[in-house]
Amino acid sequence: MITSIAHTTIYVLNQDESLDFYKHKLGFEVGDDMKVEGGFRWLTVHPKSKPELQLVLAEPKEGPMFSKDAAEKIRSLIEDGAFGAGVFETENCQETYEELVSKGVEFIQPPTEQLYGVEAMALDNSGNWFSLVQRL
């Protein structure tokens, strides 16, 4: 029986800049930041109260799974806003929205009533979409 999800990947354009965004703008905490053989940086972040779900911030680079062409296409798709980072939950969408706006986070939809709660939509510094949801 699968009990939970521990890691999920967000492809980003630059790990240092994304770390700054997720840590200082969204208020996440660093889970792992490890220099791994092969020149790979294993970088994860998580909301402070949810260390059990690690978001892997990974750069698409030429390697075993991506050809140079594929990596470039993925980078281009990220820049075009073709990917979503997921849904982040908050106790108070309006308050968190105002806090993030004051920190310079770009929103594409302000807090809006939905069937399941109040939701705003924003972009991370790479161009990934994410929702900010206050559940009913």
Place this chain on the structure above:
Amino acid sequence: MASNNKYKRLNDSRDFIVDNYHASLSLSDIAKHSCMSPYHFLRVFKDTYGETPNEYLIRLRVEQAKRMLITEHFSVSEVCEKVGYASLGSFSSLFVKQVGVAPTSYRRKLWALSAEAYCFPAQAIPACYAYHFLGKFAK
């Protein structure tokens, strides 16, 4: 879960721990950053994060120690001091409790697995990622 305001105050204390994990920290020192009494802070912190401030501090110190042991050339005593422990014995005991092996054994084992000096081996990250990004299956 704490209210937004209380959660923010708790996060301030949590950030204080992150920034000062290498120093000697008392519960009162940490609780001050949330403007709460130590007892109340302890209870709310545990309710919110699932671990006490001290458990979090120990986990943070051990994680930093693991990173230093692999990616730096400090001696175990130096690592112990850099992550905030005055006693090598206490540090080693905590490390064994959290990681399962002594600091020296941990370093020796991971260094032996890594093809590059001062790097974690591919086996230190989930295999699907190691294969995806490094083309390596853990052995």
